[in-house]
């Protein structure tokens with residue numbers, strides 16, 4: 250973080266939480282380099298979830314990476330994380346410098362087109378450090394991202410560009426839901442990386 254960068258970092262939530270939008274933190278060359286690299290080298294898997302008792306397989310792909318092969322439970326299934334690749338460690342260090350926080354794991358999502366998204370949820374899994382920052386780095390297609398207050402249903406929308414960084418901090422997961430709405434307008438893929446701190 251440079252001396253002046255705090256001026257451009259804004260809390261986009263009006264109350265009950267802090268979510269900072271840092272804007273674009275990677276230059277275009279780095280964006281293309283990491284987008285291609287991650288697209289081709291990450292151990293992408295379709296996600297499984299149990300919705301109303303039925304097993305569904307998402308079109309969106311996911312991958313968990315971390316400092317160690319920690320195991321985690323997702324929709325009743327125990328899975329093992331992959332070990333950070335060189336590129337993920339490089340991106341982690343960019344994000345750590347920019348946010349002045351540290352992270353020990355990363356959940357990656359690959360949305361092949363605008364038809365794939367993620368429904369309203371909050372990231373409050375037991376394993377996550379309580380009120381720890383979740384730093385979300387976006388690569389590829391620009392997508393809208395929405396927050397909805399759990400009580401008064403107020404909505405806040407933000408556009409996440411190629412190379413941008415959004416950091417969800419204290420209060421955000423407790424008081425707000427977030428989602429990536431599907432859209433017919435976007436035809437190209439987007440990769441999202443959420444750096445997190447897991448208590449091992």
Ligand SMILES: O=C(O)CCC(=O)C(=O)O
Pocket residue numbers: 356358367372385394427429441443
């Ligand atoms: O794709 C995104 O921007 C958000 C992903 C997300 O909310 C999550 O992985 O928990």
Ligand SMILES: [Fe+2]
Pocket residue numbers: 370371372427
């Ligand atoms: Fe999330």
